[in-house]
Amino acid sequence: MRVVAEISLIPVGVGVHLSEYIAECHRVFQDAGLQVELHANGTNIEGEWDDVLQAMKRCHERVHELGAPRIVSNIKLGTRTDREQGLGDTVQRVRQRLP
Amino acid sequence: MRVVAEISLIPVGVGVHLSEYIAECHRVFQDAGLQVELHANGTNIEGEWDDVLQAMKRCHERVHELGAPRIVSNIKLGTRTDREQGLGDTVQRVRQRLP
Amino acid sequence: MRVVAEISLIPVGVGVHLSEYIAECHRVFQDAGLQVELHANGTNIEGEWDDVLQAMKRCHERVHELGAPRIVSNIKLGTRTDREQGLGDTVQRVRQRLP
Amino acid sequence: MRVVAEISLIPVGVGVHLSEYIAECHRVFQDAGLQVELHANGTNIEGEWDDVLQAMKRCHERVHELGAPRIVSNIKLGTRTDREQGLGDTVQRVRQRLP
Numbered sequence: 182m183r184v185v186a187e188i189s190l191i192p193v194g195v196g197v198h199l200s201e202y203i204a205e206c207h208r209v210f211q212d213a214g215l216q217v218e219l220h221a222n223g224t225n226i227e228g229e230w231d232d233v234l235q236a237m238k239r240c241h242e243r244v245h246e247l248g249a250p251r252i253v254s255n256i257k258l259g260t261r262t263d264r265e266q267g268l269g270d271t272v273q274r275v276r277q278r279l280p
Numbered sequence: 281m282r283v284v285a286e287i288s289l290i291p292v293g294v295g296v297h298l299s300e301y302i303a304e305c306h307r308v309f310q311d312a313g314l315q316v317e318l319h320a321n322g323t324n325i326e327g328e329w330d331d332v333l334q335a336m337k338r339c340h341e342r343v344h345e346l347g348a349p350r351i352v353s354n355i356k357l358g359t360r361t362d363r364e365q366g367l368g369d370t371v372q373r374v375r376q377r378l379p
Numbered sequence: 380m381r382v383v384a385e386i387s388l389i390p391v392g393v394g395v396h397l398s399e400y401i402a403e404c405h406r407v408f409q410d411a412g413l414q415v416e417l418h419a420n421g422t423n424i425e426g427e428w429d430d431v432l433q434a435m436k437r438c439h440e441r442v443h444e445l446g447a448p449r450i451v452s453n454i455k456l457g458t459r460t461d462r463e464q465g466l467g468d469t470v471q472r473v474r475q476r477l478p
Numbered sequence: 479m480r481v482v483a484e485i486s487l488i489p490v491g492v493g494v495h496l497s498e499y500i501a502e503c504h505r506v507f508q509d510a511g512l513q514v515e516l517h518a519n520g521t522n523i524e525g526e527w528d529d530v531l532q533a534m535k536r537c538h539e540r541v542h543e544l545g546a547p548r549i550v551s552n553i554k555l556g557t558r559t560d561r562e563q564g565l566g567d568t569v570q571r572v573r574q575r576l577p
Binding site for chain 2: 254259260
């Protein structure tokens, strides 16, 4: 089962600057061989369900190891059986409708 | 790693009534032996990370089997290393601060 | 336009304990005369769109005033034109399908 | 109060193809003079709180007018008082930490 996912992870209790932790997760996703897209409100990921979710667990583990006592992640998981989907598909279809 | 989680699953392409699918996920979580709390905007779950995420995968699989060609789930995952946490803890601590 | 909403607010940069801030938002919603339900992963609210969103703004303002330099809120907004909806409706319809 | 926001809107009850509705919201945000970034899992928006939230209401109204009887939106709202923020800031700071 393929999944187009997004993760927005917030380490709690490590102050106001979070880019170090977001970068660490980015590396975890890259090391897992997943397609990764960073944007202003989260990280988009595409891959097999088990690979994506395993990487998200590793991401939580690494951010705790870096010193965060508490983590809240908001994750979006999209799956479909009617056709193949990829990270760029929705963007492309919406753009075709814009002037 | 324990997780306090929430899932809000939306089957797409099966019409406007979704309770059948939400109920099926509820059964999946209960059958997995997880603590489950249904509320107006989603389902709260508590358990070990692997058990919770495995049940969420099973939930997507079952909802596809019931006929939904597309699913979008929004999931919140909270982990912490500073103390044990449970589904009722946050509610209890906030209520103590309310009149 | 009625909305059934959920807010999960995370103050960033104020340490690991967040119940003080969640309680403050709860008071803001109650003072606005909205229906409010606290649960393990957020706060459910029902009301008119403008009243609910105005209260969410007030909630951000109050949490900043209490000392949080940064806030991330995840909000779910459900609207429908096919029938009236209330906070308890989905829960009731799902429960009827459970043994 | 400036806000860096994300909206992921799902019309329910209009079938499996959603790009028409996402494009309509994109136009609403552009017409409101907001900075808008479309990505695979949602739309990022930056602007004043009232402008952004007013546009999100208009977006729900337009999607209902286009025929969707039910809408579920997941929205992320980030505000901060410690410094100015923009849509590209987080991405830039995270990228500096990546090889």
